Amino acid sequence: MAEKSFKYIILGGGVSAGYAAKEFANQGVKPGELAVISKEAVAPYERPALSKGYLFPEGAARLPGFHCCVGSGGEKLLPESYKQKGIELILSTEIVKADLSAKSLVSAAGDVFKYETLIIATGSTVLRLTDFGVKGADSKNILYLREIDDADNLVEAIKAKKGGKAVVVGGGYIGLELSAALRINNFDVTMVFPEPWCMPRLFTADIAAFYETYYTNKGVKIIKGTVASGFTAHSNGEVKEVQLKDGRSLEADIVIVGVGAKPLTSLFKGQVEEDKGGIKTDAFFKTSVPDVYAVGDVATFPLKMYGDVRRVEHVDHSRKSAEQAVKAIKAAEGGGAVEEYDYLPFFYSRSFDLSWQFYGDNVGDSVLFGDSNPSNPKPRFGAYWIQGGKVVGAFMEGGSGDENKALAKVAKARPVAESLEELTKQGISFAAKI
Numbered sequence: 001m002a003e004k005s006f007k008y009i010i011l012g013g014g015v016s017a018g019y020a021a022k023e024f025a026n027q028g029v030k031p032g033e034l035a036v037i038s039k040e041a042v043a044p045y046e047r048p049a050l051s052k053g054y055l056f057p058e059g060a061a062r063l064p065g066f067h068c069c070v071g072s073g074g075e076k077l078l079p080e081s082y083k084q085k086g087i088e089l090i091l092s093t094e095i096v097k098a099d100l101s102a103k104s105l106v107s108a109a110g111d112v113f114k115y116e117t118l119i120i121a122t123g124s125t126v127l128r129l130t131d132f133g134v135k136g137a138d139s140k141n142i143l144y145l146r147e148i149d150d151a152d153n154l155v156e157a158i159k160a161k162k163g164g165k166a167v168v169v170g171g172g173y174i175g176l177e178l179s180a181a182l183r184i185n186n187f188d189v190t191m192v193f194p195e196p197w198c199m200p201r202l203f204t205a206d207i208a209a210f211y212e213t214y215y216t217n218k219g220v221k222i223i224k225g226t227v228a229s230g231f232t233a234h235s236n237g238e239v240k241e242v243q244l245k246d247g248r249s250l251e252a253d254i255v256i257v258g259v260g261a262k263p264l265t266s267l268f269k270g271q272v273e274e275d276k277g278g279i280k281t282d283a284f285f286k287t288s289v290p291d292v293y294a295v296g297d298v299a300t301f302p303l304k305m306y307g308d309v310r311r312v313e314h315v316d317h318s319r320k321s322a323e324q325a326v327k328a329i330k331a332a333e334g335g336g337a338v339e340e341y342d343y344l345p346f347f348y349s350r351s352f353d354l355s356w357q358f359y360g361d362n363v364g365d366s367v368l369f370g371d372s373n374p375s376n377p378k379p380r381f382g383a384y385w386i387q388g389g390k391v392v393g394a395f396m397e398g399g400s401g402d403e404n405k406a407l408a409k410v411a412k413a414r415p416v417a418e419s420l421e422e423l424t425k426q427g428i429s430f431a432a433k434i
């Protein structure tokens with residue numbers, strides 16, 4: 001069993017890891033000082049591509065096209081770039097034990113990695129229907145999407161079951177993006193989710209109504225208010241039918257499940273303070289353990305502008321938190337400091353010809369503005385959330401670059417809203433004036 005020592009280890013090989021490595025390279029690391037350890041077989045990449053361009057029937061995105069940090073317009077770190085920058089990229093290596101007091105990590109193969117400073121960037125893993133004991137949920141072609149291997153399995157299944165029937169379980173991000181991707185691949189798609197409308201984590205009933213009608217017009221069938229309670233399989237083990245709790249059943253050649261994610265913190269249980277399901281950090285992503293940082297999906301951090309602590313499972317934060325942690329580490333080494341993380345939440349999604357962005361907080365009352373007719377060839381509408389008389393969140397479907405910038409500005413400035421009627425009337429021009 002080998003033992004290796006590094007000054008810095010980034011544990012995880014996803015989006016945060018890629019952006020942390022880039023920031024270390026910007027700040028300057030000596031050869032051999034930094035290692036990135038990932039259980040994936042490929043260098044860090046922009047994960048959002050997996051549910052979008054990766055699944056296109058033609059002209060699909062493939063690596064090395066979307067390695068970090070192209071998603072934010074930054075330098076693309078190819079596997080060889082790590083070597084050129086003196087960074088050791090240790091792939092296909094799962095860490096199965098972490099001892100934060102001994103500053104050591106142990107891989108599944110028994111190799112030991114010692115560090116002076118650790119950045120935990122293990123991200124999230126999918127929730128599985130087998131975890132909830134759903135009968136038949138281990139049948140073949142019941143698929144999940146998190147990593148590139150999952151996306152490759154999905155691409156294979158799409159090819160094998162060309163033009164077949166797909167059932168998508170879940171009405172969140174994966175549910176909406178994957179229903180569209182499968183429809184574009186000519187599948188007969190049915191989406192099933194328990195809530196009264198899709199993406200309840202963010203959408204109001206009005207916003208959801210637009211997407212549900214748009215999807216229905218594209219041929220996606222939507223079944224709400226129920227869940228998949230069991231599956232039956234063919235004699236070869238491949239899924240055949242999905243049973244719903246309301247008594248209905250649906251034929252399926254493939255099933256995609258997107259019922260949420262959970263942060264990968266189990267390696268560190270009992271060794272580090274946790275909060276809201278994640279690893280608790282300060283505004284520099286320092287955990288309760290000296291020299292240990294946590295970034296991206298696993299971090300529960302102070303959201304300064306709301307005087308709150310939150311965990312955010314979106315790519316913009318994974319990039320920015322990684323950069324903040326590395327800047328803080330390097331500044332501290334030089335006896336300096338960086339400003340506290342002052343994050344404005346930003347989420348987005350794309351499917352079919354649609355594209356939306358959201359900034360801020362989706363709390364309080366909400367108003368819709370613009371043209372939310374799903375039959376319009378170029379829908380362009382938005383929403384504001386108002387709390388305590390102030391605009392705290394802003395959403396827009398089909399916004400231009402400038403309009404999306406205005407959304408960010410209004411969510412950051414939190415101006416007073418005279419009245420909900422006035423906001424509806426002014427629409428995006430209210431944000432553009434900020």
Ligand code: FDA
Pocket residue numbers: 011012013014015016017037038039040047048049050051093094095096121122123124145146147264267295296297298312313314315316318346347348349350
């Ligand atoms: P991330 O999951 O990217 O990386 C974690 C890494 O750690 C993985 O490489 C994993 O293998 C590795 N790892 C975990 N445990 C390990 C261990 N024990 N040993 C070694 N390695 C280990 N967000 C958004 O804002 N817009 C979008 O459009 C999308 N789209 C999207 C699509 C899909 C399919 C997914 C799954 C997610 C998105 N997201 C998104 C969310 C976004 O991708 C997510 O928030 C970031 O990838 C989080 O970055 P992290 O680095 O924290 O985790």
Ligand code: NAD
Pocket residue numbers: 051124169170171172173174175177192193194195198199200201226227228257258259260261313314315347348349350
């Ligand atoms: P999610 O939390 O967005 O949605 C999960 C959905 O599944 C919810 O609607 C939930 O109520 C529903 N659900 C729960 N149990 C169910 C059941 N038994 N049957 C049917 N539906 C059920 O999670 P997700 O869509 O799985 O996404 C996973 C992760 O990937 C999240 O961290 C998400 O942020 C990330 N992601 C983000 C984007 C984006 O930001 N554009 C895109 C893809 C994935």
